[in-house]
Amino acid sequence: MIKNSHNIKVLKPWGNYKKVKSKAHSLIEDRLPKTLGSNNYIVFANGRSYGDCNLNENTVTTNNFNRIISFDKKKGIIQCQSGVLFSDILDKVIPEKWFLPVTPGTKFVTVGGAIAADVHGKNHHKVGCFSEFVLSLLLLLPDGSVVTCSKTENVELFRATCGGMGLTGVIVEATIQLIPIDGTQVQQTTIATNSLEETFNAFKTYEDTTYVVAWLDVSSKKTGKGIILLGEHSKDEKIKISTSSRISIPNWFPSFFLNPLSIKWYNTYYYIKHKNKNQEVSLDAFFYPLDSIKNWNRLYGKKGFIQYQIVVPKEDGFKAISHLLETIKKSNHTSYLTILKLMREANSNYLSFPLEGYTIALDFKVKKGLWDFLDTLDHIVLSYNGRAYLAKDGRMKTAVFEKGYPYLKEFKLVRKKYKLNTIQSQQSKRLGL
Numbered sequence: 001m002i003k004n005s006h007n008i009k010v011l012k013p014w015g016n017y018k019k020v021k022s023k024a025h026s027l028i029e030d031r032l033p034k035t036l037g038s039n040n041y042i043v044f045a046n047g048r049s050y051g052d053c054n055l056n057e058n059t060v061t062t063n064n065f066n067r068i069i070s071f072d073k074k075k076g077i078i079q080c081q082s083g084v085l086f087s088d089i090l091d092k093v094i095p096e097k098w099f100l101p102v103t104p105g106t107k108f109v110t111v112g113g114a115i116a117a118d119v120h121g122k123n124h125h126k127v128g129c130f131s132e133f134v135l136s137l138l139l140l141l142p143d144g145s146v147v148t149c150s151k152t153e154n155v156e157l158f159r160a161t162c163g164g165m166g167l168t169g170v171i172v173e174a175t176i177q178l179i180p181i182d183g184t185q186v187q188q189t190t191i192a193t194n195s196l197e198e199t200f201n202a203f204k205t206y207e208d209t210t211y212v213v214a215w216l217d218v219s220s221k222k223t224g225k226g227i228i229l230l231g232e233h234s235k236d237e238k239i240k241i242s243t244s245s246r247i248s249i250p251n252w253f254p255s256f257f258l259n260p261l262s263i264k265w266y267n268t269y270y271y272i273k274h275k276n277k278n279q280e281v282s283l284d285a286f287f288y289p290l291d292s293i294k295n296w297n298r299l300y301g302k303k304g305f306i307q308y309q310i311v312v313p314k315e316d317g318f319k320a321i322s323h324l325l326e327t328i329k330k331s332n333h334t335s336y337l338t339i340l341k342l343m344r345e346a347n348s349n350y351l352s353f354p355l356e357g358y359t360i361a362l363d364f365k366v367k368k369g370l371w372d373f374l375d376t377l378d379h380i381v382l383s384y385n386g387r388a389y390l391a392k393d394g395r396m397k398t399a400v401f402e403k404g405y406p407y408l409k410e411f412k413l414v415r416k417k418y419k420l421n422t423i424q425s426q427q428s429k430r431l432g433l
């Protein structure tokens with residue numbers, strides 16, 4: 001984010017593929033900044049979304065709204081302002097042997113961003129989304145009122161807010177239930193697979209494991225070959241606080257370093273390095289490997305990249321994922337990082353992404369023809385009754401979105417009932433929300 005003296009910032013999605021000038025209004029108390037006037041707005045938190053869900057000409061920024069209000073060490077309940085980062089929570093709670101119940105692949109997201117996207121982690125097949133652990137939240141509506149929402153209070157607002165991409169109001173505060181851990185190590189097992197059949201079989205075999213995720217080598221001739229990563233919190237009572245320094249990618253990094261050949265070499269190295277191992281690793285190494293490289297998103301160069309993440313129902317999961325992978329193989333687009341996960345049944349939030357099935361996330365460099373190609377993938381996904389993740393989206397067409405999200409009508413009714421039309425993002429305008 002680049003600032004100038006009039007608080008005009010140049011905002012970019014995490015995928016770095018476009019720039020938007022935005023007037024930033026900093027949230028400092030649970031009242032809308034007066035400078036907003038009658039302009040429409042959206043919250044921009046820590047910018048870890050890949051697309052345009054947090055972009056608008058006027059943005060409410062929450063990076064100064066980052067106080068941990070209370071932490072009950074006995075019950076593992078934490079109450080904080082919405083701009084608090086997961087990394088700040090972890091620094092506070094790990095020494096007391098508590099951990100986040102659900103965490104995405106980076107700890108540099110805010111509590112507000114995690115609720116608004118209703119994020120999932122490597123344990124979705126066991127515990128579901130982040131919202132399952134949100135005991136309550138405070139929501140600031142455009143009329144200035146602050147409403148308490150939970151699974152039992154103002155339920156429809158809660159369901160619309162969790163996964164609602166910031167379109168129901170500004171989340172100002174949240175109270176979250178943590179999970180206990182014995183120490184800071186994770187027992188990690190990696191299993192190499194040689195085909196998509198083997199990868200899918202491994203998901204069945206290990207469905208009782210707490211954390212499961214598959215990395216796929218899409219550059220291999222063997223479609224669906226990869227490494228399954230399994231994890232359990234270790235019983236070892238050691239508490240080691242990570243102090244590892246982060247290397248940083250400069251903003252002039254030339255994109256030609258990432259090309260189909262270099263990724264083929266890297267994937268071969270990764271496969272051999274991680275093949276069939278059993279070891280104790282740190283929480284950071286297990287949950288946040290990408291965080292060890294600051295600004296890794298610059299690796300894709302000036303034109304940037306997009307992460308395409310979709311989910312398809314379990315019954316046709318194998319067919320759908322192999323259809324997508326074969327289509328990608330025949331195209332001139334390469335996925336530089338491909339992750340597959342199993343998900344449990346959908347929750348009752350109107351726009352939460354997960355449904356019972358398989359989710360795949362693919363990182364594509366932005367180049368000519370990519371948007372059209374992703375439209376083709378969208379149609380494949382829809383033909384299997386799947387849908388795309390709004391936190392990663394920056395180009396989906398309205399019709400595709402509408403077919404994928406059956407509770408859109410309920411979401412729109414909440415927007416209407418609470419007069420939320422001044423809350424808008426580039427994404428909400430594009431998708432007709």
Ligand SMILES: Cc1cc2nc3c(=O)[nH]c(=O)nc-3n(C[C@H](O)[C@H](O)[C@H](O)COP(=O)(O)OP(=O)(O)OC[C@H]3O[C@@H](n4cnc5c(N)ncnc54)[C@H](O)[C@@H]3O)c2cc1C
Binds near residue numbers: 054
């Ligand atoms: C390396 C990496 C790995 C990731 N892994 C995963 C993963 O495994 N699972 C997963 O689910 N996601 C994952 N994500 C996506 C990320 O978790 C979400 O995009 C998250 O919403 C980003 O949070 P943020 O605080 O950066 O918010 P932003 O990106 O700034 O905003 C995200 C959305 O939340 C809204 N929002 C933010 N704060 C508030 C608030 N206080 N009130 C109302 N609305 C608000 C914004 O308006 C916007 O719509 C990953 C992202 C990265 C970069």
